[in-house]
Amino acid sequence: MELSKLLMPEAVRVLGHLTSKKRLFQDLGEVAAAAYGLNAAVAVDGMQERESLGPTGVGHGIALPHARLEDLSKIIGVFLRLEKPLDYDSVDRQPVDLIFALFAPKDSGVDHLKALALVSRTMRDPAICAKLRANTDPAKLHAILTEARAPQAA
Structure with a gap:
């Protein structure tokens, strides 16, 4: 499995200031709708349902919201880089600025x-995160993510 198969260039965005996790999920849903034709409301509901089980903020400014959805034929991703970090209730209590959402078939x-x-x-790699934080061009962000060779699990 490769990130290039999960993440289309149109699903990578840079956003300024978001006021809440709810707004973030709405933006993720809208990007998924625009890039993949996903129903934005269904995507938002799925992320909120998953988040109710426990926070998907994994620490170091990174969040990995995800959801399993009906009527989806393959796993898809959306990546957002926030210019101003957002309070996300992460495990380390730090705000997030790199968000990689995954949507998978039920x-x-x-x-x-x-x-x-x-x-x-991939997102645990400090070098990749540094490159992502140093760029604001969605095309460059997509290239960084899809060209990255994530360390293999032991």
């Missing part, structure tokens, strides 16, 4: 977990 099973692990490994 019955994707282990593929959803593999995709989540791939994104997680």
Whole structure:
């Protein structure tokens, strides 16, 4: 599995100031709708439902919201870089500025977990995160993410 298969260039955006996690989820849903034709409201509901189980802010300014959705044929991703970090209730209580959302078919099973692990490994790489934070061009952000070779799990 490769990030280039999960993330279209149109699904990478840079946003300024967001006021809440709810607004962030709405923006993620809108980007998913524009890039993949996903129903934005369904995407938002799915992320909020998953978030109610526990925060998806994994620390170091990174959030990995995700949801399993009906009527989705493959796993897709949306990446947002925030110019101003947002309070997200992360495990380390730090605000987030790098958000990689995943949406998977309801019955994707282990593929959803593999995709989540791939994104997680990639986003745990300090060099990749530094490059992402140093760029504001969505095309460059997409290239950084899709050209990254995430460390393999041991």
